[in-house]
Amino acid sequence: MKQAAIYDPYLDTLGGGERYTLSVAVALKAMGFGVDVLWSDKNVLVKSQERFQIDLSGIKIKNDFFKGKALVRKIYSMSKYDLIFFVSDGSVPFLTAKVNWLHFQVPFVGVGGKSLINTLKFKGIGRVVVNSLFTKQIIDKEYGLQTDVLYPPVDTQLIKPLRKEKIILSVGRFSKLLQVKGHDFLINNFKELVDDGLKGWTLMLAGGLGGIKQTDLTQLQKSAEGYPIKFTFAPNFSQLKELYGKSTIYWTASGYGQDENTHPERVEHFGITLVEAMAAGCLVLPVRKGGFKEILGAKFLEYGWDSSQELKARTKELIMRPPALNLVDGSRLRQRALEFSFMKFKINVRKRVNEDFSK
Structure with missing residues (x-):
């Protein structure tokens, strides 16, 4: 079974971006992946399931190894995963899984996106995903990329007109x-x-x-x-x-x-x-x-x-x-x-x- 790790630094805000992140986890689980969400609060999935009404059964919480660990230990932790989905806070992480996805929810500007260190880090990232064409235009220019638009999921089948x-x-x-x-x-x-x-x-x-x-x-x-x-x-x-x-x-x-x-x-x-x-x-x-x-x-x-x-x-x-x-x-x-x-x-x-x- 392939293993995937999901990281979102904003997970506890339980906003639309967090629903997006957890929906990626659900989609990977449906494909047969073992999915770990990296977070310190073990109750975050319970809160998320109540908030978003999505089935997160089978998805696990694991300690966030991206915070406070030496690079060698991070590399070792990442080596256990076939795919990492990482939500950016504007910075570019060093990722070493077999398949690495970096996701920009926010159209960051003025963050030095084209720096040499970022250029080197992007060599290990196979896909940069954004949530809209609007975000794509900004991110592509800031970081010098060709990003991939993956629109957020909406439960359109569950939301229906009632008596107005x-x-x-x-x-x-x-x-x-x-x-x-x-x-x-x-x-x-x-x-x-x-x-x-x-x-x-x-x-x-x-x-x-x-x-x-x-x-x-x-x-x-x-x-x-x-x-x-x-x-x-x-x-x-x-x-x-x-x-x-x-x-x-x-x-x-x-x-x-x-x-x-x-x-x-x-x-x-x-x-x-x-x-x-x-x-x-x-x-x-x-x-x-x-x-x-x-x-x-x-x-x-x-x-x-x-x-x-x-x-x-x-x-x-x-x-x-x-x-x-x-x-x-x-x-x-x-x-x-x-x-x-x-x-x-x-x-x-x-x-x-x-x-x-x-x-």
Whole structure:
């Protein structure tokens, strides 16, 4: 049995990137690999399974040998593995398994990607994987590479439209780690719509709490007082499915106000929640930034917006349109979302693994 090691320095944040990493582990397990996730907390897989609702049975936790060990000991530990999947924090690791994959979740810039030491390290890395064309453009330029786009897996088959209610939903962690998710911006725009006469609609904000100060969270909640705005903190996947399913409109302002050319790390590199909302037949209104544009594709780019005025105008338009027309568009968006399914992800992982071991 071939053995694979998975390393993600951000694993305990349990965000979209971590779901991607663990999905690689699931795909390798389905191929017959023995899979070890390198981490210090033995409970991280239990937390991940609860958070993402994916089956991680048979995947093991092993001590992280990339931290605090001498190079010789690291080389010895790596020699036990046929494949290593390593998530970069901007740096380039020294990898010595038979097949080595380096994954960039973030479009890093200004990190000296083309340094001599990086050039030497890349000689041992057979495949550099990125999560979107947006990330690819930045990483290829920064590191002087030709990276491989492997889109994140989305449980599009598990997320389905339900009886739609007058809900505008936005999903994204309540934090200011890399991307600012724009919760305050969305709250202010919804308040303006209500003040302008919108009745019967609710804004629902859902997301994890990793990386936000309690004072910032309290301030956000206070800004929503007196308006039909609700919060769902740290929802599990079952809760998210219900929220997506019954919501009519989906908003996301992640990266709004940021220059994606000078600070590409501050916008969405892909946008899993956007795909999830589309899978539920939501009428999506994302800011035209980063990976959101390639998810929409040319056919649906009109759903994007660039300003507060445009967001409110498009929202009013969707609310006033005949329900039958919205139903048709929701169905078309769902079909687009299916192109990013978990099944396609597993097929693409298998194809690449087979290619690399046949060399």
